[in-house]
Amino acid sequence: MSKNLLPFLFAILSLNCLAQNEIKEDSITLKKIYKTSLLNGKSYAWLDHLSNQIGARLSGSVNAQKAVEWGEKELKELGIDKVWLQSVMVPKWTRGVTEFAFIETEPGKTTNVPICALGGSVPTPIGGIKASIVEVQGIDDLKKLGSEKITGKIVFFNRPMQADLIETFKAYGGCVDQRYSGAAEASKFGAIGVIVRSMNLRLDDFPHTGSMSYGDLSDMDKIPAAAISTNGADLLSSILKLNPKIKFHMNMNCRTWKDVESFNVIGQITGSEYPNEYMVVGGHLDSWDLGDGSHDDGAGVVQSMEVLRLFKEIGYKPKRSIRVVLFMNEENGLRGGKKYAKVAKNKGENHVFALESDAGGFTPRGFSFDCDDANFKQVEGWKSLFEPYLIHYFAKGGSGADIGPLKKDGIVLAGLRPDSQRYFDYHHAKNDTFDAVNKRELELGAATMASLVYLFDKYGVK
Known part of the structure; x- marks a missing residue:
């Protein structure tokens, strides 16, 4: 071995020892x-x-x-x-008193479903609203239906989180737009209210709130927006398939100060x-x-x-x-x-x-x-x-x-x-x-x- 290589090898060994000592010290600190x-x-x-x-x-x-x-x-x-x-x-x-909602399949025959107002929503008129409901899978569906099929109705956004995505935050990101912007977009087509499927991969009776925005809508054009539990959403969707003429009632008392x-x-x-x-x-x-x-x-x-x-x-x-x-x-x-x-x-x-x-x-x-x-x-x-x-x-x-x-x-x-x-x-x-x-x-x-x-x-x- 050349004598000229000895200092070089010694330097490498020294650096390696220092690195090993640092790793050992860090390992001890993390353990503490x-x-x-x-x-x-x-x-x-x-x-x-x-x-x-x-x-x-x-x-x-x-x-x-x-x-x-x-x-x-x-x-x-x-x-x-x-x-x-x-x-x-x-x-x-503020949310106000607990929200209330039901599905009306015929006059006098109703089924209660769990809802909660989305954060920032306007309230319903006193006594609530009751109207026909139209189900969509996302904001793009609104354009396909147009004002003729949406005006005077409550829009039901029912796109679920994508369950086959292992990274659940990606699944959340894939459908949260309907919660955040759904009311603003539905209002442009004449809707009087919005119901959004909860951002939840589990089937349960807990509605999930969250922030929403009306964008640049005037106060006159803002419509009430609520989340419905995943069980409630599945029930509503199933009943709609059997009877598209059902009514949905929602009552909310929230307020922005x-x-x-x-x-x-x-x-x-x-x-x-x-x-x-x-x-x-x-x-x-x-x-x-x-x-x-x-x-x-x-x-x-x-x-x-x-x-x-x-x-x-x-x-x-x-x-x-x-x-x-x-x-x-x-x-x-x-x-x-x-x-x-x-x-x-x-x-x-x-x-x-x-x-x-x-x-x-x-x-x-x-x-x-x-x-x-x-x-x-x-x-x-x-x-x-x-x-x-x-x-x-x-x-x-x-x-x-x-x-x-x-x-x-x-x-x-x-x-x-x-x-x-x-x-x-x-x-x-x-x-x-x-x-x-x-x-x-x-x-x-x-x-x-x-x-x-x-x-x-x-x-x-x-």
């Missing part, structure tokens, strides 16, 4: 994080209080304000460097080496009003808070400033996410990384990333560290709605990806309650988030 979360975690107790003592947290509501005060108090008790509230104006919409002030809740551990490089971890504090919002997104809120607590607990001192942000108004406006990004931009803050948990408190499977190839390659190099915890999913594409407004060149955006097969059983529905969340799954998710934040803090972005 998971052990602390599973044996001495606080996320489940936090969620218990948020869900059962405060409850549903619709933007602009009294409970939303209680949640803000609770979040600020709990973060201050962690003893982190800084906690503050960031003012944001949010929409205020003037915008009100609310807040993002922000806590920070200031970086020891790069205090002006900011890393964000967060979830949205608001929820819909039917359940208590445990999966959507109480789980993401407490997991994000737990990231900072875990670092304090294991004695890890971040190099970069790490913020937890409890965003307000993700569900019906995204005002909190937009306000946080706007303030950060105006202050010239250098955000390098952001992670959001907004897909439920189920078993973590991995992450999705919105980043360049260099950073994704770095992430793939960490995959072996997560494999002992059965975390194998690392994919490019998508992060989180609240952190999306932070997007710019050089930032890494990430989303926690739990197992999604059961998520839409609860999403925006009355059964999204604390008892639907598994303690161990929630704690695994918090540890998984903390582990990724640790790795990006240690090695930085490329």
Whole structure:
């Protein structure tokens, strides 16, 4: 062997040893994080209080304000460097008394079905509306039918989530347009109301609410819009096939008020080496009003808070400033996410990384990333560290709605990806309650988030 090769080989061996030492150190740190979360975690107790003592947290509501005060108090008790509230104006919409609907097959013969108003819908006239109903599979069907067959009727959007798609969020994305834009489009053809099949892969009696928009319609042209449970939708469709002349009655008392002030809740551990490089971890504090919002997104809120607590607990001192942000108004406006990004931009803050948990408190499977190839390659190099915890999913594409407004060149955006097969059983529905969340799954998710934040803090972005 040439003597000239010896220094080269020695350098390679040295680098390899250093890399092995780093992997070993990282493995030990991740083990501490998971052990602390599973044996001495606080996320489940936090969620218990948020869900059962405060409850549903619709933007602009009294409970939303209680949640803000609770979040600020709990973060201050962690003893982190800084906690503050960031003012944001949010929409205020109220549901009113419970909605009521029935199918009338002939005068005096009716069958009740479960419905709920979509968020932002106008109410029905006092006493409700009753009209013939026309079933469609999507917005495109409206053009095929035309005003002649729609005017004066209630449009029933009945396109289900595509059950053969393993990624349930893709199935959701494939049919949510009828919920969001269905009323605006149906109104243009003379419809007097809209019923939308719930975004749910399961057959049950829970109608699922969610945001909707009237676009640029005038107040005179806005029509009431409601979701119907999947069982109710199947029943209605079956009866329509037997008797197209049936009537549908719906009564809703919802109302939109003037915008009100609310807040993002922000806590920070200031970086020891790069205090002006900011890393964000967060979830949205608001929820819909039917359940208590445990999966959507109480789980993401407490997991994000737990990231900072875990670092304090294991004695890890971040190099970069790490913020937890409890965003307000993700569900019906995204005002909190937009306000946080706007303030950060105006202050010239250098955000390098952001992670959001907004897909439920189920078993973590991995992450999705919105980043360049260099950073994704770095992430793939960490995959072996997560494999002992059965975390194998690392994919490019998508992060989180609240952190999306932070997007710019050089930032890494990430989303926690739990197992999604059961998520839409609860999403925006009355059964999204604390008892639907598994303690161990929630704690695994918090540890998984903390582990990724640790790795990006240690090695930085490329």
